[in-house]
Amino acid sequence: MSLATLTQFAQAVSSGAIRTVDLTQTLSEDTPLLVLPEPFGQTAAFRREEISRYDDRGVAWYWNNFTVGEHTGTHFDAPIHWVTGKDLADNTVDAIRPSDFIAPAVVIDCSAQCAEDADFQLTRAVIEAWEAEHGPIPPKSWVMFRTDWSKRSGDAYTNRRADGAHTPGPDPEACRFLIEERDAHGFGVETIGTDAGQAHLMDPPYPAHTLFHGAGRYGLQCLENLDQLPPTGAVIVSAPLKIEGGSGSPLRVLALVAE
Ligand SMILES: O=C(O)C(=O)c1ccccc1S
């Protein structure tokens, strides 16, 4: 690609000829958290401490300290996050090839099914029905699972009951199909985890984490605005913080859509 073409691309983004869609949930003390069963450790909530705000603590500047979990809010999952990816090369957020942070995406809309069934599972059959309409999923694509879950808030978003969360996600066969038959780059969701809330009962447990990260692929979670993307053609920009040895990180996720 020539420099002129690249410059034209940047100008098209700036002018709006290429639409930029923010897929990121605002990060605040109210950001909903994944809750694991006892006795497992838990991700930290976002917390901030004001250092100064144009006052005697800092006359001309405003800044904060903050604490947050690697997997809090809209975040990126690296392969090392799961035990199946622990020995892979370049499996941490600081070691992943930077070119992997820009990739095309397809959007599989299951929002209607998820409105009826919080435990809806994305299956190979649903994916193949989508492909019958939109063509095969191109290799190295993000597969974005649209559930419209990001339109929920509070308890309706986390949807926890006594036996755990009840939120949609892929079944093991769908994960294997996307990885082995479609060479998917990663799996992106609006829910708190790439796996269904009841994925601990699947075989293997947590198949999206187990299989995608075991194959050196990535995850994006707590996305929003997937309903603003076309089924094919969007390009995702998703560069996590360069945390040394990190398993993931909160990040800004953007989709670029040609008008
Ligand atoms: O990657 C995550 O944030 C996530 O969903 C997760 C993290 C740790 C354990 C289980 C799950 S299911």
Ligand SMILES: [Mn+2]
């Ligand atoms: Mn995660």
